[in-house]
Each structure stands twice: as structure tokens, then as C-alpha cells.
Amino acid sequence: MTEPADATPWRDILAVCLASLLVFSAFGMLLPIFPLWARTFSDSLTDVGAATTLAAGVGLILARPIAAALMEGRDRRPTLMLGAALSAITAATFPAMGSLYPVMLVRVAQGMGFGLVTTAAVSLITDLAPPTKRGQVLGLFGAINALSLLLGPIVGATLHTHWGFGASFYGACVVSVLAAPAILRIHEPAKPALPPGRKRLLEVLRLPPLRVLVVGHLLGILLHGALLAFLPLRFEQHTGRLTVEAFFAIDAVALIAFRFLVGARFDRWSRHLFIRGGLACMALSGLLIGVAAGDVVWALAAVLYGLGFGAYVPAVNALVGDVVPETHRARGFAVFMLALDLAIALGGVVFGPIADHVDLRAAFVAAAACPLLALGAHLAGRRVFPAPPAPAG
Numbered sequence: 001m002t003e004p005a006d007a008t009p010w011r012d013i014l015a016v017c018l019a020s021l022l023v024f025s026a027f028g029m030l031l032p033i034f035p036l037w038a039r040t041f042s043d044s045l046t047d048v049g050a051a052t053t054l055a056a057g058v059g060l061i062l063a064r065p066i067a068a069a070l071m072e073g074r075d076r077r078p079t080l081m082l083g084a085a086l087s088a089i090t091a092a093t094f095p096a097m098g099s100l101y102p103v104m105l106v107r108v109a110q111g112m113g114f115g116l117v118t119t120a121a122v123s124l125i126t127d128l129a130p131p132t133k134r135g136q137v138l139g140l141f142g143a144i145n146a147l148s149l150l151l152g153p154i155v156g157a158t159l160h161t162h163w164g165f166g167a168s169f170y171g172a173c174v175v176s177v178l179a180a181p182a183i184l185r186i187h188e189p190a191k192p193a194l195p196p197g198r199k200r201l202l203e204v205l206r207l208p209p210l211r212v213l214v215v216g217h218l219l220g221i222l223l224h225g226a227l228l229a230f231l232p233l234r235f236e237q238h239t240g241r242l243t244v245e246a247f248f249a250i251d252a253v254a255l256i257a258f259r260f261l262v263g264a265r266f267d268r269w270s271r272h273l274f275i276r277g278g279l280a281c282m283a284l285s286g287l288l289i290g291v292a293a294g295d296v297v298w299a300l301a302a303v304l305y306g307l308g309f310g311a312y313v314p315a316v317n318a319l320v321g322d323v324v325p326e327t328h329r330a331r332g333f334a335v336f337m338l339a340l341d342l343a344i345a346l347g348g349v350v351f352g353p354i355a356d357h358v359d360l361r362a363a364f365v366a367a368a369a370c371p372l373l374a375l376g377a378h379l380a381g382r383r384v385f386p387a388p389p390a391p392a393g
Helices: 010-029 034-038 045-071 077-096 100-128 131-163 165-177 179-184 201-206 208-235 244-262 271-291 295-323 326-357 360-380
Strands: none
Touching: 010 077, 010 100, 010 131, 010 165, 010 179, 034 045, 034 208, 045 077, 045 100, 045 208, 045 326, 077 100, 077 165, 077 179, 100 131, 100 295, 100 326, 131 165, 131 244, 131 295, 165 179, 201 208, 201 326, 208 244, 208 271, 208 295, 208 326, 208 360, 244 295, 271 295, 271 360, 295 326, 326 360
């Protein structure tokens, strides 16, 4: 019996989700401890930010064109496997480092691994999901990956507490290796024939809607770069009971609950509604992180960040899938994710000097303005977007 055209290959989608979850969890295990470990090599918060986010961001940037070249018109699985292998190798290498500059080089390689995995996984999920269910499936994909924020920091911090930094790094290596069996189980759909000629990465920016999305993504994710670089250090100033691991856990629960509750509405309602609402919630969360003085405010900031990120990311990823032709999909997502990479790379560097010369509170208040600038970019460019696809039945 022939499957309907919009049949959803859930087995393959869940295999991609599992592989991605394991690599994301390995990265998440280092979130609460990496800035603290980097500070053992330097007291400068700018240096810590450079090692934590700039180096990883450079690796992400380097990975995107490589991923596009490896995947356009080809299977995504080899790129996914290569990224998981790089993630495992670099995690096991960190404990051998004795100064900050070698740490930064290994962090670049780790960022490359993560960049290959994220580009391949999102492209593969978009390949597998029927267009009328794209937002829903990407929302599920993001919700499963968000478990890495719930589990990864807790496991990484626990390993560090009992056995030191090395245990967290070696644990992340093992978790990355576990992604390999899931990757091998994925069956990919046939890829469309590519038009003749050289495939230039940046030619996809000729699409006006993609240009708007790239600019907005760069601005909106700058706050995320600041959070990755400085949130554990900001929590050192907090005297309440809430920990940085608890913040990430609350963030993850809010994100997962939102995505499961919204479900198919990611496709029935306007993607722009989720994008704009998500950016507004992220901005408010960043402001609260800057001024937070008690557990309740910290918890509210975590909930708002989870809701904002949970609304924004699947909607904007689905919109990229809507506006970029299938023959350009790998390049489209690679360029779009370059904006995320730049934002993560710049987050620690842009706001590090503010943290050094003023304080961390001021750095987060400044970072909170960035999602509002992204919101302005989306509103200014709203006329370039085509009509939305037909809603799912």
C-alpha cells in the first residue's frame, strides 16, 4: 500500500531527535562548569567569555560552510556522525589542557562538531517532516533537545561536585559516543537533483525573507551568547537557594511544556506570532537576570526564557524551511545558523568588557536590549514574507 504524500516518518524523526539530544546533552553537561573551569586560567571575564563563547562560536562559523558542502544534494547522516565524533574527541581532550590558549583551540574544534550536528539535524528533520507539519515536528525536535538543558547541567555539575572538572568532560565524551547507534538507524528520503553550476553558500541571501531572518537571528541570540558565557558567574553573586543548574532545569521544563502544549498550533497559527512573542519574552528574561536579587525573580526569568526560546526557535526554523527552496536547504540553514554562531561568538566578547568595567548586572541589562532590536527587524521586514502554507488538517 502506498503511503500518503504527507505521511510522517516518526521512527526516523525520533532517531534524529535521540542522536541530537545526546550531543546536546554532552554540551549541556559543560554549561555550568566551563566558565568556572576557564576562570582557573584567567581572572578576566573578557578572557572567560572569549574561551566560553567566542572560541565555540568561531568553530560553529567554520562548521556551517563545511556542513553545506558535505550535505547539499547528499545524505545528512555522515555529517551528523562526523559532528558527534568531534564532540566526543574534544570533550576528552579538555582535561589535558594547561593554559587558556590551547583551551580555546580545542573549544573551536568542539564548536565545529556542534555546528555540524546542528546543521545536519535541522536539515534532516526538515527533509523528513511534511510541510504541513513542519512547525509541529520542529517544535517536538526542539522540545526533545531541551531535555539536554534539564539533564545535562545536573549531570555535569554532579560529576564536578564529586569527582572534579575532568569527570564532567569525560562524561560528556561518553554521552557523545552514544549518539552513533541512533545515527546509524536513520533512513533518509531521496534528495532532489541539484541545478548545474557552482553552489555558492551566500547566494541564498538573495532571498529577501532569509535576509530578514538572518539579521533578526543575529540580534536575538546575542542574549543567548551572554547567558552561555556569564550566567554561572552571575549566579555566584546570588545568595538564595536557586542554583544555575536549577535555572537551566526550570528553563527546560517551561520550554518543553510550551512546545508540547502548542503542538500543531505552530503550523495553524502564524509563525510570526511565535517569533515576535518569543523575542519579547527573551528580552524580559534578560532584564530580570540583570536585576534579579531573589529566588522568585530568578525562577521567573528562567520560565520566561524557556517560553521565549520555546516559541521563537521552532517558528523561525520552520519559516526558514518555508522560504528556502528544497534545492538550497542545506545552504539556507547553514547561512541562517551562521547568524546564531556569530551571536554566540560575540555574546561573551561584546558584553565581557561591560562586565569587567561595570558589573555582570549591567552586562545582562545591555544584552536584554538585543531581542528587542531583533523584534524591530522582524516588524520592519514583515512585507517581504510570502503567504503562509495551508494549515494542517
